[in-house]
Amino acid sequence: MTNQAVSCDICGQPTKMIGTRLCDPCWECKTQINSLISRNPEAAIKFLKMKITEAEILIEKLKVFRGTKDKDMEVENGDHGGDEKNSTENLSANQNVM
């Protein structure tokens, strides 16, 4: 029974944490966000909205990236090639701020 794994409620990764149903990174993330919400709900909303926007931008960029891989024609419009790296770095930097 203890070897049983469940899917993480947030990211879907298999996890053995059948009590919380969260993998370690997601549990940590949820705990920190809950802490921020209780300390400063307004800041939490602002922060989470910012994160939603970042995630949506990343999803769009990944779509574009996958698209240009198939269609080399669109590479000429790829002025944002440098930005992709920067936003990934910003994401890591923001995590450290938390």
Ligand SMILES: [Zn+2]
């Ligand atoms: Zn997870």
